[in-house]
């Protein structure tokens with residue numbers, strides 16, 4: 001069977017702002033159910049926050065009550081780390097379920113590579129390099145980035161379609177196509193270097209106050225502009241995989257067999273242009289645009 005997962009959602013406390021970072025559990029659950037995904041992960045920053053994830057899960061269960069449907073929640077967190085003078089994010093997804101009040105502390109900001117390696121060891125699962133190109137200038141660093149991803153051995157997946165960033169780019173007057181093509185280009189480089197990394201699509205659904213600066217010079221910085229509709233954003237891009245059950249996502253990511261699919265109307269043309277512009281040589285099955 002083919003399943004769809006949105007492995008990157010925010011609804012929880014944020015360790016560095018004391019604010020709730022992301023949509024309310026009610027709005028996220030509504031988005032999850034409406035998006036029709038089979039699985040999702042609530043990946044708040046620097047911690048597993050089982051309480052916040054449970055609120056979303058309960059709300060999803062409430063909405064599905066009586067329908068006979070089930071949507072799998074996957075445990076996850078979004079970790080920050082520094083490389084090449086920049087801050088990067090990685091999602092770690094694991095099979096563990098942490099009961100309320102017993103999640104491990106991940107307070108260090110940023111994580112060192114050793115911290116990430118330890119988290120991977122303690123809570124086996126998969127680690128995904130998120131939005132590797134957030135600013136136009138990052139595209140110049142793709143070679144260093146691909147060397148790092150290959151040599152570090154820390155990642156099973158690469159987020160080639162990030163719905164939040166692509167929606168921002170699509171709504172901007174002067175879109176920077178590099179932000180949609182560079183992550184796919186990085187994926188292409190890695191696969192070309194015999195790294196069987198998985199293509200990941202996710203919405204990274206947040207509330208509008210989350211800041212995603214797009215340019216080095218700040219001139220086109222979108223911060224402060226509320227460009228999101230958090231209710232619509234869940235499922236804007238997803239990870240598609242073929243397995244017996246939704247839980248099979250871990251094996252599919254490890255095997256590099258997933259496909260990043262751009263779903264949301266606003267981002268489809270950007271991803272389509274990126275795919276066509278890169279002449280993917282057989283990699284089309286890993287990055288796709290939902291037709292219709």
Ligand SMILES: [Zn+2]
Nearest residue numbers: 078089130131
């Ligand atoms: Zn992030």
Ligand SMILES: [Zn+2]
Nearest residue numbers: 008010078204
């Ligand atoms: Zn995020």
